[in-house]
Amino acid sequence: MNSGVSEYLGSLPEERRIIVKKIIDMILELYPAADASMKYKMPTFKVGDGWVAVANQKNYVSLYTCSQNHIKAFSEKHPYIKTGKGCINFKQTDNLPLGDIQSVIKHALSKSYAGQH
Numbered sequence: 681m682n683s684g685v686s687e688y689l690g691s692l693p694e695e696r697r698i699i700v701k702k703i704i705d706m707i708l709e710l711y712p713a714a715d716a717s718m719k720y721k722m723p724t725f726k727v728g729d730g731w732v733a734v735a736n737q738k739n740y741v742s743l744y745t746c747s748q749n750h751i752k753a754f755s756e757k758h759p760y761i762k763t764g765k766g767c768i769n770f771k772q773t774d775n776l777p778l779g780d781i782q783s784v785i786k787h788a789l790s791k792s793y794a795g796q797h
Contacts, residue, residue: 684718692736695772699741703734706782711789730789740769743781745788754784 685704689697700723707714707725714725722735722744733744744767745751755763758777762769768784770776 682716682718682723685716685723688718688723696736696741699770699772699776700734700736702776702778703741703743703781706778707732707734707785707789710782710785714789725789727789732785732788737769740771743768743770743784745784747788750788751784753787754780 689701689704692700704723704725708716711725711727714727717724717726719731719733722733724731724733731746733742735742735744740762747766751763751766751768754768754777755761757780761774761777762771768781
């Protein structure tokens, strides 16, 4: 794992670290060759033209993508989880729908969708 990403994880409170690490581990399991960096001061993973980033915010953990198109199905299926234009915001009390998060990651990083913004 990128040293900046490891340092970022180490700086998080334990309860947030668990959520962020779970998402990062999923990204790296799906795309082990993803280019990991600390773009915009958050762990960012790039594959081709697609990218996702994970960040600990004041009230939630966010999964950022480059387009609402990548999270549309997720937001329709999970209306109780807050979403933005291209991000999903998980509260600590939210159950993480891991299969659907995986679908968002694949949609954002796959060759067939990454270029569609």
